[in-house]
Amino acid sequence: MTIADLADAIEVDPKTVERWITKGREPYRKHRFATASYLGVDETYLWPEALTRDQVAAASQSEVLTIYPHRWAVPRDIWGRLFSGASEEIDVLVYSGLFLADDAGLMRMFGDKARSGVRVRVLLGDPDSHEVAQRGADEGIGDSMAAQIRSALVFYRPIIGLDNFELRLHDTILYNSIYRADDEYLINTHVYGTRAGNAPVLHLRRVAGGDMVATYAESYEKVWAKATPVES
Numbered sequence: 001m002t003i004a005d006l007a008d009a010i011e012v013d014p015k016t017v018e019r020w021i022t023k024g025r026e027p028y029r030k031h032r033f034a035t036a037s038y039l040g041v042d043e044t045y046l047w048p049e050a051l052t053r054d055q056v057a058a059a060s061q062s063e064v065l066t067i068y069p070h071r072w073a074v075p076r077d078i079w080g081r082l083f084s085g086a087s088e089e090i091d092v093l094v095y096s097g098l099f100l101a102d103d104a105g106l107m108r109m110f111g112d113k114a115r116s117g118v119r120v121r122v123l124l125g126d127p128d129s130h131e132v133a134q135r136g137a138d139e140g141i142g143d144s145m146a147a148q149i150r151s152a153l154v155f156y157r158p159i160i161g162l163d164n165f166e167l168r169l170h171d172t173i174l175y176n177s178i179y180r181a182d183d184e185y186l187i188n189t190h191v192y193g194t195r196a197g198n199a200p201v202l203h204l205r206r207v208a209g210g211d212m213v214a215t216y217a218e219s220y221e222k223v224w225a226k227a228t229p230v231e232s
Contacts, residue, residue: 006038063206070199070200074201087182095135097152107159119164123220125171139194141195160232187201
């Protein structure tokens with residue numbers, strides 16, 4: 001993007017944008033927010049020193065919508081509303097996420113979203129990996145974890161190969177599951193010795209200047225980058 005393009009988009013003089021870049025000038029808050037929104041990045045990514053620690057902490061607290069003590073305590077309609085509201089991107093990071101894959105309505109929604117132009121990315125654990133075997137052992141379910149992933153793959157099969165839908169297998173140690181629809185996230189924390197369905201869930205929404213959602217978003221991208229694509 002050229003300086004002129006950005007200046008035109010946020011309605012400032014091109015020379016002003018040039019001074020931000022070449023002289024390290026810090027824009028007014030409204031211009032920082034407009035620029036970050038237009039470029040699709042966090043304000044603190046462009047200007048790390050623009051917000052004080054207290055401001056970042058306050059904004060991050062505002063990112064928390066609610067906390068559920070267990071995943072099973074999340075109302076069923078919350079999952080549907082989360083994904084149905086996506087207009088740009090849906091991301092899922094799990095080991096099996098069988099409770100999603102086994103939901104024919106959600107699978108149909110994922111397919112419909114992909115066909116409408118929403119980018120849908122799903123990360124499942126590699127059923128043959130050491131990490132999946134270890135998680136099964138830690139949760140006391142043995143080989144069932146790998147079996148659940150293979151079952152989930154079967155449910156995803158009808159939409160693998162659609163434009164805008166991508167599925168990859170990962171072999172990371174998963175500290176939490178991530179369910180994202182645009183700027184809204186459900187984060188299912190993982191607790192040693194406890195199945196994911198019994199662990200707490202954070203319901204988050206990205207807020208300008210906040211740091212919590214950005215941390216989970218960066219984590220997702222790191223797993224995605226090293227995962228193996230599943231072809232139709």
